[in-house]
Each structure stands twice: as structure tokens, then as C-alpha cells.
Amino acid sequence: MTTQTAVSLRDVTKNFGDVEAVRGIDLDIAPGEVVAFLGPNGAGKTTTIDMLLGLSQPTSGEVEVMGMKPRDAIAHGLVSAVMQTGGLLKDMTVRETVAYMASLFANTESVDDVLKRSGISQLAARKVGKCSGGEQQRLRFALALLPDPALLLLDEPTTGMDVEGRRAFWGAIREDASRGRTVLFATHYLEEADQYADRIVLVSKGKVVADGTGSQVKALASGRTVRATWPAADVERLTALGGVDSVEVRGDTVHVHAKDTDTVARYLLSETNARDLEITARGLEEAFINLTGAQA
Numbered sequence: 001m002t003t004q005t006a007v008s009l010r011d012v013t014k015n016f017g018d019v020e021a022v023r024g025i026d027l028d029i030a031p032g033e034v035v036a037f038l039g040p041n042g043a044g045k046t047t048t049i050d051m052l053l054g055l056s057q058p059t060s061g062e063v064e065v066m067g068m069k070p071r072d073a074i075a076h077g078l079v080s081a082v083m084q085t086g087g088l089l090k091d092m093t094v095r096e097t098v099a100y101m102a103s104l105f106a107n108t109e110s111v112d113d114v115l116k117r118s119g120i121s122q123l124a125a126r127k128v129g130k131c132s133g134g135e136q137q138r139l140r141f142a143l144a145l146l147p148d149p150a151l152l153l154l155d156e157p158t159t160g161m162d163v164e165g166r167r168a169f170w171g172a173i174r175e176d177a178s179r180g181r182t183v184l185f186a187t188h189y190l191e192e193a194d195q196y197a198d199r200i201v202l203v204s205k206g207k208v209v210a211d212g213t214g215s216q217v218k219a220l221a222s223g224r225t226v227r228a229t230w231p232a233a234d235v236e237r238l239t240a241l242g243g244v245d246s247v248e249v250r251g252d253t254v255h256v257h258a259k260d261t262d263t264v265a266r267y268l269l270s271e272t273n274a275r276d277l278e279i280t281a282r283g284l285e286e287a288f289i290n291l292t293g294a295q296a
């Protein structure tokens with residue numbers, strides 16, 4: 001039997017008492033895809049990854065990894081994870097850490113090979129305690145590569161890293177993924193998702209609210225925002241204009257999100273005393289707020 005999907009979630013829910021952490025997620029990830037699981041705090045990302053790792057069971061629905069129950073996939077060495085934190089011994093060198101972990105398993109990739117693929121060969125002799133946060137994450141990545149997993153799960157792997165550390169970390173992940181490994185990573189960072197994933201699955205409040213490439217997710221929020229200074233803005237009138245999606249008032253400033261901003265600008269300048277107009281395109285950041293806010 002060939003495996004058609006690396007990850008398959010079928011109407012998966014997970015409750016913790018009264019808390020509905022995951023509220024019906026359907027998701028298929030094909031082998032070789034690099035997917036960002038993007039969402040705000042509490043969206044259900046970690047809960048979902050824990051179920052994929054077999055660390056917890058869904059309340060309802062089906063979870064499969066490489067065509068098997070998660071625990072079986074792990075027992076076959078098909079899945080590895082890089083978590084945000086987790087025990088590394090500070091007094092061991094980078095190479096000793098990888099060699100020690102390799103000695104615990106029957107079959108692993110070679111130590112030198114995983115050091116090279118995670119981009120830390122030159123750090124092999126350095127004590128772990130002297131490595132930067134980004135270097136330690138690449139060491140965790142090296143450890144995760146030892147069983148040569150088909151699927152790599154990463155839960156917010158770059159939290160707390162500086163820009164350079166993040167770039168080096170993702171450089172190593174992307175390079176490795178180009179050989180066909182499936183990668184699913186959870187992140188809060190819109191830019192990170194847009195830059196490093198082939199596909200973004202946007203989650204909010206335990207549900208998938210958008211799924212596509214970075215540009216598709218951005219296109220969902222096509223349209224622009226007109227910002228103007230207008231004390232006592234007539235929100236009702238603005239909302240009634242054609243092509244207006246939403247209107248927000250913050251103090252003396254009004255923000256009008258619209259598909260047709262020309263009409264809004266013309267109205268504001270010719271029929272009201274609004275001034276200081278500014279028109280901007282919506283970025284992924286706003287797409288995110290827009291799409292996840294829409295679920296509220």
C-alpha cells in the first residue's frame with residue numbers, strides 16, 4: 001500500500017473539560033509539502049501537533065500519519081519533532097549530544113551527516129551551553145533528523161531567536177525539505193509562514209479559517225484601507241457606501257476597509273470635512289486579523 005498523504009485529520013476535535021481547543025479540523029498534507037500552521041495564541045496549534053505525535057488522543061475524529069495511527073508511525077521512526085525548548089545538556093559538545101542520542105537507537109543516520117544537514121558541522125566541538133538559541137535549535141533539528149523521519153513537526157521553533165538565527169535555522173530546514181521531507185510547523189509569525197512554507201493553514205479558535213499559498217491567503221484579504229481624520233465620523237453613511245467591508249473609529253481617526261477605495265475617498269473629500277487621507281494595501285497581517293476576527 002502506498003501512502004497518499006503524510007498527514008490526514010478528519011473532523012478532529014479535542015476538548016479539555018469545557019475548553020474546545022480543536023473544533024473540527026479537516027486537513028490533508030501531501031508528502032513533501034512544507035506547511036505552516038499559522039494562528040494566534042490559543043488557536044489549537046500545539047493541541048493538534050500533540051495529537052499528531054500521539055501524545056494525546058482526539059475527543060472525536062481520525063488522526064493518521066503516513067497512513068498509520070500516530071504512535072505506530074513514531075514507532076516506525078517516521079515522525080520527529082523539534083519543540084521550542086527541551087532538555088539539552090549544557091556541558092556536552094554538539095557532536096557528543098548527537099552521538100549520544102544516536103547510540104540510543106538501533107538504526108540512525110550518521111552523526112556527521114545530520115550535523116552537516118542541520119548546518120552545524122563547524123560547531124561540533126562547541127559546548128551546548130555556549131551555543132546561541134538559534135544554534136541550539138539547529139542542534140534539536142539535527143537530533144530530529146537521526147531517524148530520517150518522513151514527517152518533521154516543529155512547534156514554534158524560532159521563538160526568541162534573532163533575525164540571523166531564524167534565517168540560518170530556516171535555511172537548514174528548507175534545504176533538507178527540498179529532498180522530499182514533509183514539514184509542518186506551527187508559528188505566530190506571518191512573515192515566517194509566508195517566507196518559508198509552500199502552503200499556509202490559518203487556524204483560529206480551533207478551526208481552519210484559510211488554506212492556501214501565501215499569495216492566496218493574502219488575496220483573501222484583497223482590498224485597501226482608507227484612513228482619515230474625521231471627528232464625529234458618520235459611520236452609518238460610510239458603511240452604506242458600495243464596496244465597503246468594515247469601518248472602525250479610533251478617536252478622531254476613521255479606518256475604512258473597502259474593495260473600492262476610490263469611492264470612499266471621493267465621498268470623504270467632497271461631502272465631508274474629513275482630512276489627511278491615507279490609502280494603504282492590506283498585508284498578510286491584516287488578512288490574518290480580518291480572517292480570524294471574522295470567526296469571533
Ligand SMILES: Nc1ncnc2c1ncn2[C@@H]1O[C@H](COP(=O)(O)OP(=O)(O)OP(=O)(O)O)[C@@H](O)[C@H]1O
Pocket residue numbers: 016019020021039040041042043044045046047048188
Ligand atoms: N491540558 C490542557 N488543559 C486545559 N486546556 C488546555 C490544555 N491544553 C491546551 N488548552 C487550551 O486549549 C486551547 C488551545 O491551546 P493550544 O496550546 O493548542 O494553542 P496554540 O495555538 O498552540 O497556542 P500558542 O500559540 O499560545 O502555543 C487554549 O485555550 C488552551 O488554554
